[in-house]
Amino acid sequence: MSDTLVSLRNIKKSYGRKIALDDLSVDLFKGQIIGLFGPNGCGKTTLLKIMAGLIHDYNGSVLIDGSFPSPETKQIVAFLPDRIFLYDWMNAGQALSFFRDFYADFDYDKAKALLEKFSLSSKDKIKSMSKGMQEKLLLSLIMSRKAKLYLLDEPLAGVDPAAREAILDFILQNHSKDSIILMATHLINDLEQMFERVVFMGEGRVLVDDSVENIKSRGVSIEDAFKEVFRHDAW
């Protein structure tokens, strides 16, 4: 398919004896918003880290826009990990300048506007922000890039339920239409309306890879489908 942006083939990765990814193959197509679900330790974060170019010692083949993970692919991949990854000494404004320095696709004005929207000041020190505010800042930075592939690892874990909807709208409005958003999350209920496709992972393998439309046509919600898969011993 010509719309394939990411192609993973037979990916195997283990940490010592623990197998994180077990012969995993999946393709991601341009313009999709994909939910990546699975229990803790099923390999979601490892998969995202491989695509982000953070892990290299795996078997199998990863192609992002036709290239192996490298500094070139990092120019088109925006990764939001599940932790605060900015320097202690930075304030919000310095974080914006840092991103502007390193990423050609970073829209500084958009990021500034987003800071205002989240009631964050450029002078706010990162280490003095609450976890929720830090996550809003990180999301602003990542979503202000015009990346081709957004990898979001638990982006709403520290955000209060009231702010989640606003952030979801914000994510949906702030990605280009032919980009991919791959979001690993446990918040199936809160987020299921935004996904077009879902991937369920268990023990390093893809157990279900289907469109939301197909799943819903069976008369079940994504959460029900998830419970159905993980209730059994399939994983």
Place this chain on the structure above:
Amino acid sequence: MMLGKLIKNDIKTGLYTVANVYFAAFVAIAFMMFGVLAKSGTIKVLSSVALSVIMVVILVFTFFAVISMFNKSVYGNVGYLTLTLPVKEWQIVFSKTLTGILFILISYISFITSNAFLFVYILGQKGMQTVIELWQQMEIMGLPSRETLELYLIMKSLTGLIAVFFTVSSLIIAVSLVNVSGIDKFGTIGSILIFALLTGFLTSLANKIGKMINLNMVIYGKSVVFTFSNSFVARQNELGAMSFELSRYFFLIVFSLCLCAAATFLIKKRVNVK
């Protein structure tokens, strides 16, 4: 261009990390000045002792700061930022090494300068007189001329720079080895242990090979001669020249480059930011 941005950012991080101890040194100096103006012996003594202690703290703190900065920004949470930047791994290692060298050099220079300052401050005019007399005695006894000594000090400073490069590259590979070998639970202590073993082994290796090759630099006035002959070195030294064995520093440079290349390899192939 990206390399310049990395260096700029690493310098900012370094400044943020060491700023407090340098600020403490400036406060101590301010008190020393105040002691002179207020003619208070107690303030003069206390502030001098404080500056001496702070300068030792700066030396030790900078060493640990270099370890900490590299560890946090590559293998800690900030590694998620550093290693997803569109830059090559060697550029990351180059930038961290250069910044580490810079901050360790600044700490050495500050230490030497503050000691000179303390010498003048405590002994005043009498201290300066002692230095001048010592210098005159050296000239009378036919010891190396001022020109020889100046050039020797410049050359020795360059070898000092090589030693700092070797120290920083050893620190970087020690931190990397600890993080990729699964013994990261030992943290800084593990890094220092590997650093001590590595520097001990490589330094003695460089010294042994250096002695075998025995390339000497002989400085006399403004001229520099390279020789493998011990008798030539001895003759020149009797005439007031100064010399030192050079080839070990060449090997220290080679080892340092290999250590940086190994760190780059580990970051590229083995790193897993936790």
